[in-house]
Amino acid sequence: MLVIQTDNLKIGYQDNIIVDQLNLNIPEGEITALVGANGSGKSTILKSLARLMKPKSGAVYLDGKAIHEQHTREVAKKMAILPQNPTAPEGLTVLELVTYGRFPHQKGLKALTIEDKEKIAWAIEMTGISEFANRPIDQLSGGQRQRAWIAMALAQDTNLLFLDEPTTFLDMAHQLEVLELLQKLNRQEGRTIVMVVHDLNHASRYAGHMVAIKNGTVMKTGTPKDVMKSEILEDVFGVRSDIIYDPRTGQPLCLPFGLCTEDQYVTAGAGL
Numbered sequence: 001m002l003v004i005q006t007d008n009l010k011i012g013y014q015d016n017i018i019v020d021q022l023n024l025n026i027p028e029g030e031i032t033a034l035v036g037a038n039g040s041g042k043s044t045i046l047k048s049l050a051r052l053m054k055p056k057s058g059a060v061y062l063d064g065k066a067i068h069e070q071h072t073r074e075v076a077k078k079m080a081i082l083p084q085n086p087t088a089p090e091g092l093t094v095l096e097l098v099t100y101g102r103f104p105h106q107k108g109l110k111a112l113t114i115e116d117k118e119k120i121a122w123a124i125e126m127t128g129i130s131e132f133a134n135r136p137i138d139q140l141s142g143g144q145r146q147r148a149w150i151a152m153a154l155a156q157d158t159n160l161l162f163l164d165e166p167t168t169f170l171d172m173a174h175q176l177e178v179l180e181l182l183q184k185l186n187r188q189e190g191r192t193i194v195m196v197v198h199d200l201n202h203a204s205r206y207a208g209h210m211v212a213i214k215n216g217t218v219m220k221t222g223t224p225k226d227v228m229k230s231e232i233l234e235d236v237f238g239v240r241s242d243i244i245y246d247p248r249t250g251q252p253l254c255l256p257f258g259l260c261t262e263d264q265y266v267t268a269g270a271g272l
Contacts, residue, residue: 003160004024004060005025005026005061007023007058009055010058019041019217020216027208031193033203033210035210041213050162051075052083055068076156077105077158079160080156081161084164097151098155128147132144143178150163154185160192160194166178204253205251214235239260240259
């Protein structure tokens with residue numbers, strides 16, 4: 001079953017078209033990873049799917065209805081987005097940040113309901129940050145801070161979660177911490193997650209569905225085994241690589257060993 005679909009989507013800034021005629025399907029109940037080189041249009045596509053950017057033409061459908069024709073508050077009850085490098089006001093505590101996630105469900109300036117408080121407590125517990133609840137965001141480590149932002153998105157209580165490079169600027173341990181949490185949310189809570197990922201091996205390990213993008217065009221979609229192929233990665237990234245399989249998970253891993261020459265890059269693109 002599909003939760004998000006695009007129909008001939010054209011996206012751009014002023015006269016600069018980044019994505020043209022995009023037709024993309026996001027499966028429900030999966031982690032979908034958008035991968036591609038810098039400037040390929042991954043974040044632009046994510047912003048359009050999450051209704052942060054209005055397309056120049058075409059449409060994004062959420063549960064079969066055009067997303068830009070739906071009321072903002074109603075959309076916010078169905079999807080949450082964690083942008084790249086979010087910032088919080090100085091001194092804001094984890095609890096205060098997570099409370100913001102309940103905004104779409106509140107009416108006017110009324111106090112938090114029992115349900116609001118339960119959702120906030122659940123989000124904090126689910127992300128493992130209970131001991132930091134009253135600590136200011138700016139006093140947390142990178143991984144703790146990212147988990148706090150994810151908790152805010154969880155408190156929004158949506159089945160669909162968008163994340164734009166959720167592991168950027170995190171060290172290896174904190175990257176795994178965040179990715180393990182997202183996998184837990186997907187497997188235990190059934191959340192549909194769409195994220196932009198730079199590390200191909202992280203995408204292969206944690207996502208069940210991958211979308212490879214080059215110059216605003218979807219080059220290949222499918223399981224990691226469908227997408228993680230030498231010829232596809234050569235075309236999308238301009239990198240020569242070997243593909244091996246992780247003995248623990250059975251998932252493909254990319255071992256890059258060189259850059260394509262310009263002629264090789266053009267030839268690879270013509271062959272797909």
